[in-house]
Amino acid sequence: xxxxxxxxxxxxxxxxxxxxxxxxxxxxxxxxxxxxxxxxxxxxxxxxxxxxxxxxxxxxxxxxxxxxxxxxxxxxxxxxxxxxxxxxxxxxxxxxxxxxxxxxxxxxxxxxxxxxxxxxxxxxxxxxxxxxxxxxxxxxxxxxxxxxxxxxxxxxxxxxxxxxxxxxxxxxxxxxxxxxxxxxxxxxxxxxxxxxxxxxxxxxxxxxxxxxxxxxxxxxxxxxxxxxxxxxxxxxxxxxxxxxxxxxxxxxxxxxxxxxxxxxxxxxxxxxxxxxxxxxxxxxxxxxxxxxxxxxxxxxxxxxxxxxxxxxxxxxxxxxxxxxxxxxxxxxxxxxxxxxxxxxxxxxxxxxxxxxxxxxxxxxxxxxxxxxxxxxxxxxxxxxxxxxxxxxxxxxxxxxxxxxxxxxxxxxxxxxxxxxxxxxxxxxxxxxxxxxxxxxxxxxxxxxxxxxxxxxxxxxxxxxxxxxxxxxxxxxxxxxxxxxxxxxxxxxxxxxxxxxxxxxxxxxxxxxxxxxxxxxxxxxxxxxxxxxxxxxxxxxxxxxxxxxxxxxxxxxxxxxxxxxxxxxxxxxxxxxxxxxxxxxxxxxxxxxxxxxxxxxxxxxxxxxxxxxxxxxxxxxxxxxxxxxxxxxxxxxxxxxxxxxxxxxxxxxxxxxxxxxxxxxx
Amino acid sequence: xxxxxxxxxxxxxxxxxxxxxxxxxxxxxxxxxxxxxxxxxxxxxxxxxxxxxxxxxxxxxxxxxxxxxxxxxxxxxxxxxxxxxxxxxxxxxxxxxxxxxxxxxxxxxxxxxxxxxxxxxxxxxxxxxxxxxxxxxxxxxxxxxxxxxxxxxxxxxxxxxxxxxxxxxxxxxxxxxxxxxxxxxxxxxxxxxxxxxxxxxxxxxxxxxxxxxxxxxxxxxxxxxxxxxxxxxxxxxxxxxxxxxxxx
Numbered sequence: 033x034x035x036x037x038x039x040x041x042x043x044x045x046x047x048x049x050x051x052x053x054x055x056x057x058x059x060x061x062x063x064x065x066x067x068x069x070x071x072x073x074x075x076x077x078x079x080x081x082x083x084x085x086x087x088x089x090x091x092x093x094x095x096x097x098x099x100x101x102x103x104x105x106x107x108x109x110x111x112x113x114x115x116x117x118x119x120x121x122x123x124x125x126x127x128x129x130x131x132x133x134x135x136x137x138x139x140x141x142x143x144x145x146x147x148x149x150x151x152x153x154x155x156x157x158x159x160x161x162x163x164x165x166x167x168x169x170x171x172x173x174x175x176x177x178x179x180x181x182x183x184x185x186x187x188x189x190x191x192x193x194x195x196x197x198x199x200x201x202x203x204x205x206x207x208x209x210x211x212x213x214x215x216x217x218x219x220x221x222x223x224x225x226x227x228x229x230x231x232x233x234x235x236x237x238x239x240x241x242x243x244x245x246x247x248x249x250x251x252x253x254x255x256x257x258x259x260x261x262x263x264x265x266x267x268x269x270x271x272x273x274x275x276x277x278x279x280x281x282x283x284x285x286x287x288x289x290x291x292x293x294x295x296x297x298x299x300x301x302x303x304x305x306x307x308x309x310x311x312x313x314x315x316x317x318x319x320x321x322x323x324x325x326x327x328x329x330x331x332x333x334x335x336x337x338x339x340x341x342x343x344x345x346x347x348x349x350x351x352x353x354x355x356x357x358x359x360x361x362x363x364x365x366x367x368x369x370x371x372x373x374x375x376x377x378x379x380x381x382x383x384x385x386x387x388x389x390x391x392x393x394x395x396x397x398x399x400x401x402x403x404x405x406x407x408x409x410x411x412x413x414x415x416x417x418x419x420x421x422x423x424x425x426x427x428x429x430x431x432x433x434x435x436x437x438x439x440x441x442x443x444x445x446x447x448x449x450x451x452x453x454x455x456x457x458x459x460x461x462x463x464x465x466x467x468x469x470x471x472x473x474x475x476x477x478x479x480x481x482x483x484x485x486x487x488x489x490x491x492x493x494x495x496x497x498x499x500x501x502x503x504x505x506x507x508x509x510x511x512x513x514x515x516x517x518x519x520x521x522x523x524x525x526x527x528x529x530x531x532x533x534x535x536x537x538x539x540x541x542x543x544x545x546x547x548x549x550x551x552x553x554x555x556x557x558x559x560x561x562x563x564x565x566x567x568x569x570x571x572x573x574x575x576x577x578x579x580x581x582x583x584x585x586x587x588x589x590x591x592x593x594x595x596x597x598x599x600x601x602x603x604x605x606x607x608x609x610x611x612x613x614x615x616x617x618x619x620x621x622x623x624x625x626x627x628x629x630x631x632x633x634x635x636x637x638x639x640x641x642x643x644x645x646x647x648x649x650x651x652x653x654x655x656x657x658x659x660x661x662x663x664x665x666x667x668x669x670x671x672x673x674x675x676x677x678x679x680x681x682x683x684x685x686x687x688x689x690x691x692x693x694x695x696x697x
Numbered sequence: 698x699x700x701x702x703x704x705x706x707x708x709x710x711x712x713x714x715x716x717x718x719x720x721x722x723x724x725x726x727x728x729x730x731x732x733x734x735x736x737x738x739x740x741x742x743x744x745x746x747x748x749x750x751x752x753x754x755x756x757x758x759x760x761x762x763x764x765x766x767x768x769x770x771x772x773x774x775x776x777x778x779x780x781x782x783x784x785x786x787x788x789x790x791x792x793x794x795x796x797x798x799x800x801x802x803x804x805x806x807x808x809x810x811x812x813x814x815x816x817x818x819x820x821x822x823x824x825x826x827x828x829x830x831x832x833x834x835x836x837x838x839x840x841x842x843x844x845x846x847x848x849x850x851x852x853x854x855x856x857x858x859x860x861x862x863x864x865x866x867x868x869x870x871x872x873x874x875x876x877x878x879x880x881x882x883x884x885x886x887x888x889x890x891x892x893x894x895x896x897x898x899x900x901x902x903x904x905x906x907x908x909x910x911x912x913x914x915x916x917x918x919x920x921x922x923x924x925x926x927x928x929x930x931x932x933x934x935x936x937x938x939x940x941x942x943x944x945x
Binding site: 172 | 708725727729754755756757761762777782786807822829831835836838843844852858859
């Protein structure tokens with residue numbers, strides 16, 4: 033099947049408005065006759081479910097957590113971008129569009145990104161109307177901060193808990209509709225398959241995670257807002273339950289999977305402490321507004337620090353290497369994530385890592401504390417030269433800005449970041465790849481939509497900070513509810529979809545066989561042990577830098593591991609009870625297939641772009657080298673084993689932006 | 698560290714349940730409490746025993762899913778943390794640790810340490826929202842100036858993660874801290890004024906219908922709340938409720 037991105041004709045700035053005017057609508061009385069399933073209740077799924085219900089559709093929403101409010105969007109910390117230009121610093125829709133395409137290293141779809149920038153301002157209006165308590169200045173107006181890869185202040189925030197507040201906003205909109213009976217909510221349910229009838233997505237098979245029962249649910253369209261697949265690395269900043277299962281099962285039913293190798297490795301996470309580690313914790317990018325990143329200039333100081341003979345605070349200014357400020361004077365500590373992560377890896381690989389494992393760099397707030405302290409002392413008319421006072425005042429300011437992050441750090445690491453610099457290291461955080469969608473957010477299966485992190489379209493090969501929240505809410509509140517109407521307008525006479533068909537039966541049988549295999553397997557090793565091994569392969573060979581030899585090894589190793597998994601996995605308990613291990617087994621099985629496709633995609637992409645860094649393709653200074661031949665989206669069609677997946681290319685055309693070398697120097 | 702764990706095991710909602718002893722060795726002080734349970738579960742699984750079921754997801758203290766009652770305290774001995782942020786350095790070699798689910802009539806046990814907190818969701822369905830459509834056709838965000846003081850207070854209330862520690866800690870199993878946090882968030886903001894009367898009446902009604910107890914101002918909830926939600930919110934909700942009752 034040829035890929036048709038369905039980008040509307042006309043000038044970039046008019047495409048979305050014109051498209052909305054051209055597409056078909058469903059009249060309010062007919063909306064009552066149409067059912068829509070939304071899987072996942074994060075920013076994308078939650079906002080879509082609420083808006084679709086508000087429009088009048090009958091919505092069934094599903095989440096695997098015990099409440100929709102717990103979806104992992106809740107953990108997003110720093111903020112959400114919007115081209116409001118409240119700061120009057122030259123921001124505009126075009127500039128947000130430009131920054132996002134450039135930040136994504138020219139691997140995203142122009143028309144989608146422009147639409148995203150266009151609706152961004154609406155999101156802020158909407159959320160304020162909903163009662164989201166964004167940070168404000170003393171005049172009562174909204175405050176902004178800066179994020180990496182941009183030269184304006186356009187990030188709105190609610191302390192270090194912006195994702196939480198936005199998600200609770202979407203959750204409250206859902207609650208209103210649940211109360212009215214327009215959303216039927218299925219908590220603790222996991223989607224195991226999408227059901228295709230006559231070539232259209234017409235329902236799902238879900239498993240009730242409390243009783244273990246398999247359920248058939250039908251609808252006129254199915255929307256996946258099921259997030260990313262960072263947990264293929266085992267250790268990531270994702271929640272323990274975040275998984276690729278819904279997306280992968282859709283892929284197996286015909287949805288193409290796009291750019292699986294595009295992964296965001298976030299520069300500021302708390303380093304791994306030992307083999308028991310179950311997940312990694314992010315320290316928001318907003319910290320780079322005020323924190324300065326450094327390692328010692330000299331190896332002897334590195335040794336002294338590692339052995340505990342020297343404290344980082346004792347090291348003289350001249351003996352520190354603020355390597356981001358040195359290498360990228362224009363953007364300094366606020367370079368985009370991919371650049372900051374690689375720079376940290378470069379220093380650590382060169383032997384300058386500051387903890388026992390050699391995999392950590394410092395993020396230092398001492399300078400910010402003094403700067404803010406002096407400012408505050410000045411405002412209050414106090415002595416600006418009283419060091420102790422200045423420090424005290426400065427700490428108060430830093431606490432107000434980042435208090436919850438500092439507290440989180442202290443609880444995990446047992447060190448006080450107000451007194452000694454934080455230690456950080458890059459970790460897997462977000463996946464830009466995902467299910468291929470057209471301009472309408474429809475997958476290659478008619479009637480199946482993918483929104484938020486689950487799709488691929490807006491971030492190219494690297495996502496800028498504070499853009500994931502923007503995209504999730506844009507898709508759910510403002511894009512999908514329009515575009516899905518065009519598709520559903522053909523279904524007003526269809527009537528309710530029966531679950532009593534051979535298609536539903538086949539899908540349910542398939543899911544049941546999978547479950548029975550795991551329960552009856554009685555192997556010798558736990559699900560987690562396989563997941564950890566997969567994660568090791570992914571991190572070592574498909575991580576921050578990749579090369580042909582190791583990618584080929586990874587493909588072999590994952591394929592072997594998958595066979596071993598099916599033969600030797602041990603899942604305790606039964607299928608008809610609350611059984612977390614069983615649910616996990618299904619998720620890890622899918623990661624074991626996705627991982628291989630991931631490596632295959634990375635191997636194909638013989639260039640460096642954004643988060644995808646191929647060692648064979650770099651400049652003499654070690655910067656990423658893009659290649660024009662690879663200016664396309666790789667969309668993979670399922671053909672059985674991951675090694676047989678068939679490549680389709682969607683060429684990326686840039687008509688409104690000049691494709692340049694991406695420089696932050 | 699070597700520890701003795703006494704863990705509540707209950708097959709399902711109908712099972713009677715009991716405390717069961719486990720020994721665990723080589724626990725590192727850098728482990729989180731849940732990572733320690735992961736190690737235990739892996740041992741149980743590979744021995745052919747059934748692992749201990751417990752709720753958890755984000756493991757960074759924000760999703761509100763984890764819910765253990767450790768040595769008689771919701772989320773254990775540390776302050777301002779969820780169970781997933783509790784680290785083993787809070788315990789000593791040779792300690793015996795009691796691990797139980799959050800107990801309340803309104804939170805029935807599903808299995809072992811997993812409870813059903815959907816009562817919280819239903820309280821929110823009753824009024825935990827502002828009735829504004831999500832079409833985006835609202836006024837410009839800056840046309841509603843809100844004093845920094847009010848916005849910060851609303852944010853403090855909105856920080857609630859809905860874990861249920863307040864209910865588990867309260868001798869009456871009262872959900873007042875949870876409900877008042879939501880009522881306060883909206884009561885402090887101009888956007889929330891329009892529906893203020895109905896909101897507080899409906900949410901309190903639903904709270905009572907779910908079987909949560911009354912508040913007797915012991916303040917245990919505030920002490921154990923991982924997000925430091927203040928009792929002030931309960932006082933505010935009482936005021937809101939009183940004035941709504943007169944209007945209503």
